Amino acid sequence: xxxxxxxxxxxxxxxxxxxxxxxxxxxxxxxxxxxxxxxxxxxxxxxxxxxxxxxxxxxxxxxxxxxxxxxxxxxxxxxxxxxxxxxxxxxxxxxxxxxxxxxxxxxxxxxxxxxxxxxxxxxxxxxxxxxxxxxxxxxxxxxxxxxxxxxxxxxxxxxxxxxxxxxxxxxxxxxxxxxxxxxxxxxxxxxxxxxxxxxxxxxxxxxxxxxxxxxxxxxxxxxxxxxxxxxxxxxxxxxxxxxxxxxxxxxxxxxxxxxxxxxxxxxxxxxxxxxxxxxxxxxxxxxxxxxxxxxxxxxxxxxxxxxxxxxxxxxxxxxxxxxxxxxxxxxxxxxxxxxxxxxxxxxxxxxxxxxxxxxxxxxxxxxxxxxxxxxxxxxxxxxxxxxxxxxxxxxxxxxxxxxxxxxxxxxxxxxxxxxxxxxxxxxxxxxxxxxxxxxxxxxxxxxxxxxxxxxxxxxxxxxxxx
Ligand SMILES: Cc1cc2nc3c(=O)[nH]c(=O)nc-3n(C[C@H](O)[C@H](O)[C@H](O)COP(=O)(O)OP(=O)(O)OC[C@H]3O[C@@H](n4cnc5c(N)ncnc54)[C@H](O)[C@@H]3O)c2cc1C
Numbered sequence: 001x002x003x004x005x006x007x008x009x010x011x012x013x014x015x016x017x018x019x020x021x022x023x024x025x026x027x028x029x030x031x032x033x034x035x036x037x038x039x040x041x042x043x044x045x046x047x048x049x050x051x052x053x054x055x056x057x058x059x060x061x062x063x064x065x066x067x068x069x070x071x072x073x074x075x076x077x078x079x080x081x082x083x084x085x086x087x088x089x090x091x092x093x094x095x096x097x098x099x100x101x102x103x104x105x106x107x108x109x110x111x112x113x114x115x116x117x118x119x120x121x122x123x124x125x126x127x128x129x130x131x132x133x134x135x136x137x138x139x140x141x142x143x144x145x146x147x148x149x150x151x152x153x154x155x156x157x158x159x160x161x162x163x164x165x166x167x168x169x170x171x172x173x174x175x176x177x178x179x180x181x182x183x184x185x186x187x188x189x190x191x192x193x194x195x196x197x198x199x200x201x202x203x204x205x206x207x208x209x210x211x212x213x214x215x216x217x218x219x220x221x222x223x224x225x226x227x228x229x230x231x232x233x234x235x236x237x238x239x240x241x242x243x244x245x246x247x248x249x250x251x252x253x254x255x256x257x258x259x260x261x262x263x264x265x266x267x268x269x270x271x272x273x274x275x276x277x278x279x280x281x282x283x284x285x286x287x288x289x290x291x292x293x294x295x296x297x298x299x300x301x302x303x304x305x306x307x308x309x310x311x312x313x314x315x316x317x318x319x320x321x322x323x324x325x326x327x328x329x330x331x332x333x334x335x336x337x338x339x340x341x342x343x344x345x346x347x348x349x350x351x352x353x354x355x356x357x358x359x360x361x362x363x364x365x366x367x368x369x370x371x372x373x374x375x376x377x378x379x380x381x382x383x384x385x386x387x388x389x390x391x392x393x394x395x396x397x398x399x400x401x402x403x404x405x406x407x408x409x410x411x412x413x414x415x416x417x418x419x420x421x422x423x424x425x426x427x428x429x430x431x432x433x434x435x436x437x438x439x440x441x442x443x444x445x446x447x448x449x450x451x452x453x454x455x456x457x458x459x460x461x462x463x464x465x466x
Contacts, residue, residue: 005278005289006242007084011354014094014388015296015333021218024086028229028236032261036236037077038436039256039265041243041279044092046414046425047271048217048224049137051081053433054269055228055235078234080263081221082256084242084275088217091273091421094354094390096294096335098325099134099422100208101127102312103154106179107168119452120172124179126427126452131209133426138216141223145215146328151309152208153186153195158316162188162202169204182207196375197313208310210325213422246279246411254410267436270405270413273421274352274393280405280413282462287393287401287416289352294335294388295366300381302330313373315339337365354389363387394418401457402428403435403442412436413457427451 040051058076083089106120131149138147156162166185173180184205191200221237228235238260245257246268256263270276274289307326313336314321322336340362341347347358357363370382395401395416405411412435414428431449434440442456 004244005275005352006244007090007275008353008355009085011085011089011094012357012388014294014390015331015386016097016212016214017089017093018386021087021214021222023218023221023225023237024089024239026087026225026237026239027241028225028238032238032241032258032263033078033080033236034261035078035264036080037265038267038269039080039082039254039263040269040271041082041246041256042090042271042273042275043081043083043087043217043221043237043239044090044271044273045088045213045217045421046092046273046417046429047081047083047269048088048221049426049429050269050271050414050432051079051235052137052220052224053430054079054436055224057433057437058234059228076234078236079228080236080238080265082238082241082243082258082263085240087221087237087239088214091390091392091417092217093214094294094388095213095422096323096325096333097210097213097422098152098208098310098323099127099131099210100152100206100310100312101420101423102321103169103183103204103206104165104314104321107165107172118177118179121178122452124182126450127423128182128207129450130423130426131207133430134209134211134216134422137220137426138211141220143216143219143223145212145219147211147216148209148328150208150210152206153197153309153311154204154206155191155195155197155200155311155313156202157197157199157313159188159201161314161316162191165204166202192375195309195311196307197311198373198375205309210310210327211422243279248408248410252409266410268411269432269436270411270415273415273417274391276393276413276415280408280411282405282407283401283415285396286462287395288350290392290394291348291351291354291389292335292392292419293337293341293358293363294333294390295369295384296386297332297334297366297370297382298385299330299370299377300383303377303380303382306330307332307374332370334366334369337362340365352391354391357387357389392417392419397454397461399452399454400424400428401461402432402451402455403457405457406459406462428455
């Protein structure tokens with residue numbers, strides 16, 4: 001018998017999660033509400049942002065511009081936010097906090113040159129707008145999450161990779177593709193000096209943002225609970241409560257089964273990312289859980305100059321790409337190292353066990369990481385003080401599934417964000433919020449909201465259930 005895809009208990013703690021938020025185990029009420037209008041399953045970035053937009057859009061105080069209605073919670077739909085584990089303990093609580101799209105991703109998008117809207121420019125533009133949306137919410141809600149708009153280096157350590165990516169970039173630039181306007185090339189003669197990466201053979205400088213995703217999500221939920229979660233309020237939060245099945249009742253309502261009882265909901269938002277096939281079999285084979293790893297590094301003392309850029313370091317086709325997010329306090333979060341475990345497929349593919357690390361020889365990849373790769377860090381005494389695993393939801397075409405689930409009237413999804421949800425989710429959540437509140441479909445909103453059409457949760461993409 002195959003194991004149901006569900007978040008496992010007791011995940012390893014990531015650096016970001018080391019100080020749990022006061023709401024980590026929040027259960028607004030002792031018993032689960034028997035009914036609600038909208039149940040949001042999953043309390044990572046996708047779930048909390050979706051609930052935020054639904055509540056905000058249906059808040060009378062938002063319309064009148066007064067605070068009074070907010071305190072009473074307004075009279076809109078009742079929302080339950082439910083998660084199997086602690087608040088934000090999935091991929092959002094254990095990623096790189098890195099928001100960008102790599103030049104390599106853009107130049108290798110299929111059919112881009114012949115696409116009338118030019119997929120590359122549309123994709124880069126989309127990610128830029130996600131950064132601005134995250135910035136807007138951070139400022140609007142006064143979230144303490146180290147949000148920063150930055151530049152990032154895409155560095156190549158192999159001459160062949162550097163040259164072939166540069167050629168594709170040049171071709172796109174000469175064709176007038178808009179995305180190239182905000183990207184600049186640093187050639188082999190200066191790449192090491194400019195990026196500080198030992199052996200760099202070329203690099204692009206690209207737009208990026210970084211933040212502390214756990215603090216963003218938990219800070220936002222804190223605001224939401226204050227605004228809509230009081231006694232008799234419209235938001236009920238239920239952490240540490242796995243939904244073990246999702247079925248339709250004879251009256252057409254959605255039934256969420258849990259060990260604490262059943263919730264009947266008129267509408268459900270699936271923000272369950274890697275675990276979605278555990279609740280809806282139509283996602284089996286369409287979203288595959290894959291395990292990755294990341295780490296945190298602390299310098300022994302101050303290293304000057306401070307690393308202001310973020311990084312993707314491309315070590316060549318046999319290896320892969322690492323990503324680095326240098327943080328304001330001088331610490332650095334680094335993820336990747338996939339070639340250390342890639343050959344052992346069972347250790348990462350269809351593997352949703354983030355309660356264990358990879359074997360010590362794999363985790364050893366992080367030892368002396370900064371000293372080995374960065375010029376000027378040899379005597380920094382930098383230490384890898386934390387390493388962890390996390391689960392991504394991989395899709396076959398690399399795109400997420402957003403919108404109403406075909407054949408399931410009461411269920412909307414925003415799931416399958418692969419290794420890049422921080423650069424994708426924020427606008428998807430706003431659109432899903434509008435779909436639910438305004439009763440509109442993907443086809444009504446995607447262009448208006450600047451979503452990419454390839455995100456649509458369509459029958460064609462889902463194919464037949466496996
Ligand atoms: C190691 C690592 C590094 C990464 N680095 C980056 C990066 O730097 N930049 C970037 O853009 N992306 C990165 N990603 C990817 C990014 O983290 C994800 O795309 C993103 O966090 C997905 O957010 P989410 O809210 O959809 O999913 P999650 O944060 O995983 O949230 C899903 C939630 O659903 C809950 N859930 C699932 N099933 C059930 C159920 N049956 N009942 C109740 N609850 C359920 C889970 O407990 C979980 O809390 C990384 C991922 C990993 C693992």
